[in-house]
Amino acid sequence: MRTVKVNLDKKSSSSYEIRIGKDILDRITLLIAKDHKAGRYVVITDNGVGMLYGKKFIHALKDIGLNASIIEFPAGEASKNINTVLEIAGKLMESGADRETCLIALGGGVVGDIAGFVASIFMRSVPYIQIPTTLVAQVDSSIGGKTGVDFSFGKNLLGTFYQPGAVFVNLSFLETLPEKEFNNGLAEIIKYGIIDDEKMFSNLEANIDALRTKDPKFLLSVVENCCQIKKSVVEIDEKDHGLRRILNFGHTLGHALEAMSKFSITHGEGVAMGMVAAARISEKKGYLKSNETKRIETLIGKAGLPVKIPKSLDTEKIIAKLKMDKKRKGGIINFVLLKKIGMPFIDGKIDHNLIAAVIEEMKQ
Ligand SMILES: NC(=O)c1ccc[n+]([C@@H]2O[C@H](COP(=O)([O-])OP(=O)(O)OC[C@H]3O[C@@H](n4cnc5c(N)ncnc54)[C@H](O)[C@@H]3O)[C@@H](O)[C@H]2O)c1
Structure with a gap:
């Protein structure tokens, strides 16, 4: 143990x-x-x-x-x-x-x-x-x-x-645990690699199949790694005043997509799409190199999670939902972006047109 x-x-x-x-x-x-x-x-x-x-x-x-x-x-x-x-x-x-x-x-x-x-x-x-x-x-x-x-x-x-x-x-x-529920967890695991640990991310790239088939040794090491990351963030920011917000990587848009689909999109699926969108936004703003965006999309896809946003979801309505959430949260939506894999930062001022453009792109 x-x-x-x-x-x-x-x-x-x-x-x-x-x-x-x-x-x-x-x-x-x-x-x-x-x-x-x-x-x-x-x-x-x-x-x-x-x-x-x-x-x-x-x-x-x-x-x-x-x-x-x-x-x-x-x-x-x-x-x-x-x-x-x-x-x-x-x-x-x-x-x-x-x-x-x-x-x-x-x-x-x-x-x-x-x-x-x-x-x-x-x-x-x-x-x-x-x-x-x-x-x-x-x-x-x-x-x-x-x-x-x-x-x-x-x-x-x-x-x-x-x-x-x-x-x-x-x-x-x-x-x-049903596969859909297991995949929800995979999305969170990939998130930890992206926001905190490039080595873990590479390890997931090399062994994603072992994780999906619940290889006991690999599963144990990955779960332990994630617990280490979560506990380190909580130790620094127990009450969610700053650093803990990086755990929301992919979640801002993910939550909106979940809600817009009336929850036919699961939490993990929403987060997966949200992480791809956050990576693409980071790249378009000149922070993240395109090969890193590609790596993120590829790993999410290999984990059996979606990298495209369903065409049936109306982009304008998604943006309206984000704006509503922003109003409720005192005018700021903390979008977590990336400088590189393992190096996130919080940006409270993302242009909605940029988000809309990325959503449209992800429907193709
Ligand atoms: N407190 C936090 O920091 C934090 C962080 C992330 C998510 N959450 C919350 O967690 C909730 C989602 O949790 P979840 O994804 O675990 O969903 P869940 O608790 O709804 O469980 C999903 C389903 O799996 C079933 N289930 C649970 N364990 C099982 C097992 N071993 N075998 C078979 N079936 C099993 C449950 O009965 C349920 O139907 C959300 O409400 C979210 O807000 C909280």
Whole structure:
């Protein structure tokens, strides 16, 4: 089992460890019992993950003498709202949970964000542990303490920064993950290579097939690498005031495309298109060399992710959506651009005509 330590400013948050390995469920339960003592453990999960792993995990906790129960909610982004938070809090009260209770988020990013949010507000906060089961959650959402739910005004608008006590990444969960969900994670992995680590990017270029077929050794090294990158960014900018924004590479346009397609474009697909667009914009502004744009597009394509924007999406409407988001965010949309692979920077003033031109180009 590999360990990555997240070192945070002791005045505001405690540091914690990310443990990564394959077939480590039994060791996870033992580590929980040893290092995260609590009077009661409540596993929060969605019905999809609950059906696959809920019973087994609860049994494993009970087998070593822990007081454990489970709360499930319907899988999917539609559950990520304040009503689910209230339902979970109600069930916690009914089951006698108190401040000695530890929550365990077992699931993808939706479960992690909701369970973390509940943990941050239930009885003025109880500890929680992240056990991510999607690739997105294993390389991204379970690390860094951003919790929250969506609101009628937009995504992730109600939330807190609240760090978990530990993150346990069991790669075996990925064996049951549908390909579309796995590809969402691939987009985030490629993003890390582009924004932080040219060596990792080259490694992905050479071994993308091994990653797509979940070669255990390569998958372990890549996931560990991503956790290292995410934790380094979070250590410097825990509360998202500056550097952490580079993690949004490809996301500004990606989110707009997802929303415009009424979510028939997945998050990973939107980010993939957004990353290609950001690379092309960087090149057109004279920052990025054309061979690097080409490398980015080729890798994204080889990962099974889209590099073209569907013709059915109206460019004007996409730009209008970006402008609306910009208004909501105080007049600035932080577009993350590239000087080269591994060297991102933030540009708050991208001409909409340039974005429109790149979108049109990407429809060809
Ligand atoms: N907090 C953060 O820093 C952060 C970062 C990135 C994304 N997010 C959030 O994460 C969410 C997306 O997370 P996600 O992509 O993990 O989606 P998700 O949590 O919706 O999971 C996707 C689907 O996969 C199923 N699933 C999960 N694990 C499985 C497994 N091992 N086998 C089979 N099926 C499994 C789930 O039941 C669900 O239907 C978004 O709400 C996003 O806002 C948060």
